Amino acid sequence: MDIHGSVQLVHAGGLHARPAVALTKLAKTFRAKILIAASAEGPWIDAKSVVKVMGMKTPAHSTLFFHALGDDARAAIEAMTRLVEEDFSGAPE
Amino acid sequence: MITATDKVGIVIVSHSAKVALGAAEMVAQMVGSDIPLAWTGGNSEGGLGTSVEQIIDAINAAWSEAGVAILVDLGGAETNSEMAIEMLPLERQDRVVICDAPVVEGAIMAATESWGGSDLDTVRRTAEEFGKKMD
Numbered sequence: 001m002d003i004h005g006s007v008q009l010v011h012a013g014g015l016h017a018r019p020a021v022a023l024t025k026l027a028k029t030f031r032a033k034i035l036i037a038a039s040a041e042g043p044w045i046d047a048k049s050v051v052k053v054m055g056m057k058t059p060a061h062s063t064l065f066f067h068a069l070g071d072d073a074r075a076a077i078e079a080m081t082r083l084v085e086e087d088f089s090g091a092p093e
Numbered sequence: 094m095i096t097a098t099d100k101v102g103i104v105i106v107s108h109s110a111k112v113a114l115g116a117a118e119m120v121a122q123m124v125g126s127d128i129p130l131a132w133t134g135g136n137s138e139g140g141l142g143t144s145v146e147q148i149i150d151a152i153n154a155a156w157s158e159a160g161v162a163i164l165v166d167l168g169g170a171e172t173n174s175e176m177a178i179e180m181l182p183l184e185r186q187d188r189v190v191i192c193d194a195p196v197v198e199g200a201i202m203a204a205t206e207s208w209g210g211s212d213l214d215t216v217r218r219t220a221e222e223f224g225k226k227m228d
């Protein structure tokens with residue numbers, strides 16, 4: 001399964017430390033390979049790498065693009081976009 | 094499901110108890126409490142410094158069969174952590190590593206990687222990868 005998704009980053013501070021950790025933790029709960037980018041053209045980075053996600057330094061109101069490959073890719077994209085929509089309040093404990 | 098005890102333990106060692114506590118608080122809030130985490134800072138007299146005995150206690154407190162990753166700040170924190178590792182039982186010594194990474198940032202990177210169930214070498218490399226990005 002090869003699923004794409006995108007969502008606008010509403011978090012006031014952009015994709016800074018706490019949201020980056022939350023996003024990485026959620027990505028790690030899926031078997032699918034999950035890629036994230038700040039542009040539809042990439043560069044695509046591994047959403048399970050906390051160092052790389054934090055290094056994106058994406059500002060608020062930019063759009064995040066997701067691409068997931070694997071049997072649970074659809075669930076992964078739904079959960080990842082929901083996390084961003086809900087302003088990172090629903091990260092796994 | 095990976096339980097907390099299967100996850101790599103994280104130990105924070107700073108010359109300052111306040112720095113060590115603050116770093117541990119950041120890990121607990123950002124990554125959560127579902128990983129073995131311990132911190133130590135200050136010498137046995139309550140001043141700035143590190144104590145081999147306290148580091149050993151912290152390693153044992155955060156012990157996991159998956160191993161323990163230590164984050165240190167400066168000089169003595171590293172050498173005392175090395176001494177602490179040497180004083181552990183032999184079967185535990187090769188399952189404890191010191192990460193060459195900044196103590197606060199490295200602790201958060203290592204803890205996030207541990208939370209996801211990664212092995213000790215991956216946890217250490219993730220913390221050190223962040224340190225390299227700072228250069």
